[in-house]
Amino acid sequence: MKDGSDLTQADIILYDNNRVLSFQHLKKTDRGEYSCNISNPINSMEAKHVLVVNYGPENTQIKGQHHISLGDTFTLTCEAESEPPANFTWLLNGTEILNSPEYTKKNAEASDSGNYICQAKNNITGRSSSSVHGVTVIERISNPSITQSPEEAIEGNSVNLTCDAAGSVFTRKWMKDGSDLTQADIILYDNNRVLSFQRLKKTDRGEYSCNISNPINSMEAKHVLVVNYGPENTQIKGQHLISLGDTFTLTCEAESEPPANFTWLLNGTEILNSPEYTKKNAEVSDSGNYTCQAKNIITGRSSSSVHGVTITGNKIVFIVDSVGVTCL
Numbered sequence: 001m002k003d004g005s006d007l008t009q010a011d012i013i014l015y016d017n018n019r020v021l022s023f024q025h026l027k028k029t030d031r032g033e034y035s036c037n038i039s040n041p042i043n044s045m046e047a048k049h050v051l052v053v054n055y056g057p058e059n060t061q062i063k064g065q066h067h068i069s070l071g072d073t074f075t076l077t078c079e080a081e082s083e084p085p086a087n088f089t090w091l092l093n094g095t096e097i098l099n100s101p102e103y104t105k106k107n108a109e110a111s112d113s114g115n116y117i118c119q120a121k122n123n124i125t126g127r128s129s130s131s132v133h134g135v136t137v138i139e140r141i142s143n144p145s146i147t148q149s150p151e152e153a154i155e156g157n158s159v160n161l162t163c164d165a166a167g168s169v170f171t172r173k174w175m176k177d178g179s180d181l182t183q184a185d186i187i188l189y190d191n192n193r194v195l196s197f198q199r200l201k202k203t204d205r206g207e208y209s210c211n212i213s214n215p216i217n218s219m220e221a222k223h224v225l226v227v228n229y230g231p232e233n234t235q236i237k238g239q240h241l242i243s244l245g246d247t248f249t250l251t252c253e254a255e256s257e258p259p260a261n262f263t264w265l266l267n268g269t270e271i272l273n274s275p276e277y278t279k280k281n282a283e284v285s286d287s288g289n290y291t292c293q294a295k296n297i298i299t300g301r302s303s304s305s306v307h308g309v310t311i312t313g314n315k316i317v318f319i320v321d322s323v324g325v326t327c328l
Helices: none
Strands: 012-015 020-023 032-039 044-051 055-063 067-069 074-083 087-092 095-098 102-105 114-121 128-138 142-149 159-166 171-176 186-189 194-197 206-213 218-225 227-237 241-243 248-257 261-266 269-272 276-279 288-295 302-312 318-320 325-327
Touching (some): 055 128, 074 087, 159 206, 159 218, 227 288
Antiparallel strands (some): 032 044, 159 194, 171 206, 186 194, 248 276
């Protein structure tokens, strides 16, 4: 009997008048308590024996982290199915480092990175089994930043945004104004470290973010890209015909980043630096072509507009009476 029940195994043989119980191919499930009841017409007795099936090691595996933060403590544990329990040997990159089922390293260094092999061995079966576990010691990401080159971004020119950080950088992801990048004329290179604009447009302005990550941590850097442009669409607003002695004002406008500086010229002679020109008590000599020159000190570009003004010699006076309207 086995464990108090009749034998049911298909691969055992009883011979020599049931004196011998023979296992042709032992299995782990054959272990247990076997009893033999011996009897004659006078009496009977029973003998018991615990059969231990030695096996393994098999299904050897290592449990523990694969990515370790620089300076941290990590532990790797080796397990294997074995009877009797296996002996364990640890190797790092082929060099033996410890005989124990558990390996612990304090204050992890970069040199602790590599392939950890656990060799399990059964001294009874003479068999062995091993497992490999890769470990990478990583420095946490810190001090993320985005730098711009050149410092001044000008429409139509190229500019690079470079994403850097201290520590072990595995991935970088760029976004604009909180959304994924969709621009067709940008290039990402150097493992997404550099975001390059080949020909800047005004619509490229905005807040760019770079998420830097590794298996230990992640951080984000942000940068506002200002696209300097213009001046363009320069125009002068104001009257063309002014009565002698009146006050008139001309206003100059231009699309520009940063805002343009304005210079006024009358018939080619500079008269004022301001976006607005006002003349009181207009004289005939104030007639002529007023030119507004808009200039952007960052882009170095300029644009101008011309506005003709004529000062009429007499005021037109309308007198309304019972007779009608008289023009003087």
